[in-house]
Amino acid sequence: MYSIAVRELCEFSAKRGDLDLRFTPAPSAQEGIAGHALVAQGRAEASASYQAELSLSGDYAGRLVVRGRADGFDPARGRLEEVKTYKGRLDRQPEAHRALHWAQLKVYGWLLCAQQGLDEIELALVYFHVLKQQETVFSERCTAAELRAHFELLCQRFLGWAEQQLAHVEQRNAALQVLAFPFGEFRQGQRALAEAVYRGAASGRCLLAQAPTGIGKTLGTLFPLLKAMPGQRLDKVFFLAAKTSGRQLALDALQRLRQAGAPLRTLELVARDKACEYPDRACHGESCPLAQGFYERLPAARAEAVAAPAQLDQAAVRAIALAHQVCPYYLSQELARWVDVVIGDYNYYFDVAALLHGLTQLNDWRVGLLVDEAHNLLERGRKMYSAELLPETLAEARRGSAARADPALKKALDKLSRAWTVLARAQTEPYAVLPALPDKLFAALQNCIVVLGEHFSAALDDAAHFKPDPALQAFYFEALQLARLAEQLDSHSLVDLSLAEPRRSARSVAKPTAAATLCLRNIVPAPFLRPRLEAAHCATLFSATLQPSHFYADLLGLPEQHVAMDMASPFEASQLQVRIHQQISTRYQHRAASVAPIAALMAHQYTAAPGNYLAFFSSYDYLQQLQDHLATHYPALPVFAQQRRMSEAEQRQFLARFDEQGRAGIGLAVLGGAFAEGIDLPGQRLIGAFVATLGLPQLNPVNEQIRERMEQLFGAGYDYTYLYPGLQKVVQAAGRVIRTVSDQGHLHLIDDRFARREVRALLPAWWRLDGA
Numbered sequence: 001m002y003s004i005a006v007r008e009l010c011e012f013s014a015k016r017g018d019l020d021l022r023f024t025p026a027p028s029a030q031e032g033i034a035g036h037a038l039v040a041q042g043r044a045e046a047s048a049s050y051q052a053e054l055s056l057s058g059d060y061a062g063r064l065v066v067r068g069r070a071d072g073f074d075p076a077r078g079r080l081e082e083v084k085t086y087k088g089r090l091d092r093q094p095e096a097h098r099a100l101h102w103a104q105l106k107v108y109g110w111l112l113c114a115q116q117g118l119d120e121i122e123l124a125l126v127y128f129h130v131l132k133q134q135e136t137v138f139s140e141r142c143t144a145a146e147l148r149a150h151f152e153l154l155c156q157r158f159l160g161w162a163e164q165q166l167a168h169v170e171q172r173n174a175a176l177q178v179l180a181f182p183f184g185e186f187r188q189g190q191r192a193l194a195e196a197v198y199r200g201a202a203s204g205r206c207l208l209a210q211a212p213t214g215i216g217k218t219l220g221t222l223f224p225l226l227k228a229m230p231g232q233r234l235d236k237v238f239f240l241a242a243k244t245s246g247r248q249l250a251l252d253a254l255q256r257l258r259q260a261g262a263p264l265r266t267l268e269l270v271a272r273d274k275a276c277e278y279p280d281r282a283c284h285g286e287s288c289p290l291a292q293g294f295y296e297r298l299p300a301a302r303a304e305a306v307a308a309p310a311q312l313d314q315a316a317v318r319a320i321a322l323a324h325q326v327c328p329y330y331l332s333q334e335l336a337r338w339v340d341v342v343i344g345d346y347n348y349y350f351d352v353a354a355l356l357h358g359l360t361q362l363n364d365w366r367v368g369l370l371v372d373e374a375h376n377l378l379e380r381g382r383k384m385y386s387a388e389l390l391p392e393t394l395a396e397a398r399r400g401s402a403a404r405a406d407p408a409l410k411k412a413l414d415k416l417s418r419a420w421t422v423l424a425r426a427q428t429e430p431y432a433v434l435p436a437l438p439d440k441l442f443a444a445l446q447n448c449i450v451v452l453g454e455h456f457s458a459a460l461d462d463a464a465h466f467k468p469d470p471a472l473q474a475f476y477f478e479a480l481q482l483a484r485l486a487e488q489l490d491s492h493s494l495v496d497l498s499l500a501e502p503r504r505s506a507r508s509v510a511k512p513t514a515a516a517t518l519c520l521r522n523i524v525p526a527p528f529l530r531p532r533l534e535a536a537h538c539a540t541l542f543s544a545t546l547q548p549s550h551f552y553a554d555l556l557g558l559p560e561q562h563v564a565m566d567m568a569s570p571f572e573a574s575q576l577q578v579r580i581h582q583q584i585s586t587r588y589q590h591r592a593a594s595v596a597p598i599a600a601l602m603a604h605q606y607t608a609a610p611g612n613y614l615a616f617f618s619s620y621d622y623l624q625q626l627q628d629h630l631a632t633h634y635p636a637l638p639v640f641a642q643q644r645r646m647s648e649a650e651q652r653q654f655l656a657r658f659d660e661q662g663r664a665g666i667g668l669a670v671l672g673g674a675f676a677e678g679i680d681l682p683g684q685r686l687i688g689a690f691v692a693t694l695g696l697p698q699l700n701p702v703n704e705q706i707r708e709r710m711e712q713l714f715g716a717g718y719d720y721t722y723l724y725p726g727l728q729k730v731v732q733a734a735g736r737v738i739r740t741v742s743d744q745g746h747l748h749l750i751d752d753r754f755a756r757r758e759v760r761a762l763l764p765a766w767w768r769l770d771g772a
Contacts, residue, residue, distance in 0.1 A: 018285025526557030638665025
């Protein structure tokens with residue numbers, strides 16, 4: 001039998017009409033939970049028989065199980081309730097949204113009638129305003145026969161789809177059980193990685209795997225997890241990547257597995273701005289032709305997509321969507337429910353309102369996670385759970401025509417501006433950490449959010465092609481993010497105020513309202529990431545640089561029972577000549593003096609062994625000093641440099657210079673930038689690298705506050721803030737040189753600190769370190 005959640009059944013069978021995403025203010029998760037709790041508390045106080053969170057389930061024709069949890073039932077009144085929390089004005093709710101809520105409630109109504117043998121029941125749709133704490137109730141009395149007819153109609157619409165879905169899963173699992181590794185033999189180190197991933201899936205554990213470059217980590221993790229899929233009854237595999245290159249490697253690996261006999265449905269998720277066909281239109285049927293009638297045309301598009309012989313990458317989804325005149329972005333979100341493997345960015349599972357995590361929770365899926373280049377998840381996680389209010393954003397919002405035309409909006413923004421100015425004027429230092437968000441500022445911010453939400457709702461009702469003022473909307477999104485994260489403020493985050501010169505956009509003409517940027521800065525994403533990892537049946541986080549493992553376990557929130565493994569390298573020490581140049585210091589105060597000896601070293605190495613090299617520096621300014629010195633003193637040396645804000649096309653042109661003949665010369669790049677990881681230049685395309693920095697984060701007030709907090713939490717402030725993140729970048733950059741077991745190369749580590757014992761301990765064990 002096929003099992004489905006009530007909400008999922010109604011989303012599939014009851015949605016009709018246009019895609020309508022006109023902006024309506026929604027409560028945060030915490031506000032929604034609190035709102036439901038308040039309603040339940042009031043009901044329990046009024047009636048001793050009231051039952052909250054009532055689990056219900058039933059079947060249709062012995063072939064479909066429908067399950068869910070109703071918000072509340074009062075047997076004394078014979079009333080079943082569905083509670084929906086909201087902000088703004090209820091009279092602006094789209095009709096389709098209300099219809100979907102009624103559809104869900106009526107399914108719950110039938111399940112309860114069938115379970116308790118009731119002939120009729122009162123259904124109540126309760127809308128609770130989370131800020132005003134007011135209820136609006138719509139009720140209807142229904143007979144069991146009416147509710148059964150509604151239930152059976154929705155189930156009939158879904159049953160055919162459910163049966164083909166079951167048939168696909170059976171075919172997929174049978175094929176995966178006999179699937180052979182597509183290359184016949186594993187690479188050295190790849191088998192150990194694959195076995196560890198399989199064991200992690202079998203035990204339902206989280207695995208932190210440091211695996212060297214060149215062993216084939218993508219296929220070495222996907223293959224065993226897919227092999228474990230039938231036995232562990234996994235519904236989905238999510239492959240999460242930090243960069244486009246990681247997604248492409250996963251798509252290529254899955255294509256090989258499909259060719260080897262695995263009938264996998266694979267989907268690539270991309271950002272909305274890359275998938276939108278009409279970026280100048282609003283997301284509703286009166287504006288965008290691909291939103292008009294979306295749910296009428298969706299079934300045919302969905303059916304073609306799951307029957308497609310090729311994997312559903314961005315181009316394939318777009319072609320199907322346009323053939324059926326539906327939105328590609330929202331078609332891909334719908335397809336995530338019905339595929340086996342989803343490839344997407346970290347944010348699709350780990351972000352505040354992540355699509356894949358939400359679907360996992362809603363449908364009670366058993367999922368396996370693969371987190372590629374997991375060392376990136378620390379900084380990405382911090383950004384996901386940080387927020388800031390920029391003074392110039394508020395200034396531009398206040399100067400816009402919308403604020404001038406709407407008295408209530410102008411009043412709210414002005415009040416916030418005054419509170420912000422008072423805070424900024426009281427600040428005597430350029431940077432300070434506050435104990436909490438100031439009460440007056442936060443109250444003014446929350447008021448702004450409410451007023452802005454009502455403003456957008458009203459404007460959208462008045463104009464089919466309404467597009468909000470970009471500055472006003474930008475401020476609104478900043479305010480929403482900060483307000484939501486403020487509800488969870490704890491020792492994992494800092495509240496700080498910076499009096500630095502405010503940033504401006506090129507088009508900005510407004511003067512900043514207050515010369516202070518307020519930031520809620522997450523520094524330990526573990527409390528946010530851990531529940532996401534625990535929601536999965538198993539998870540593997542892998543990278544070539546996850547040393548030391550306790551650092552990543554602490555900051556990423558790995559479950560207590562996680563396993564950390566360091567896979568042996570397939571490379572020999574003789575392949576890479578590593579030299580430490582401890583007579584040179586690249587510390588900031590010594591950089592001017594370091595330029596000449598570093599340039600001489602680069603020129604000597606190139607003369608001795610001509611070929612393609614990369615040289616990494618701590619900043620663009622440092623890079624420029626080396627480039628100028630080389631041009632003056634070594635004009636015959638072929639040198640080219642990374643530029644600030646290079647486009648993707650310019651980055652490709654930079655890499656294209658590293659040809660197989662090894663004639664490019666020396667490319668100068670910034671450590672931690674686009675060319676320091678995630679690029680593959682095997683053989684003669686790259687034969688050496690110079691790393692003229694330890695990669696330590698800049699010494700500044702923010703990092704010093706992070707160091708203090710890390711010392712409080714983990715007793716290792718300097719290591720957690722500076723040393724470990726810096727050396728991770730060094731090892732990633734050095735890893736560009738040796739990519740295969742046949743590669744040979746040179747690595748120059750330029751700084752006396754590379755000779756220190758604690759630094760050497762963080763470098764790959766297979767390197768043979770020679771001092772110079």
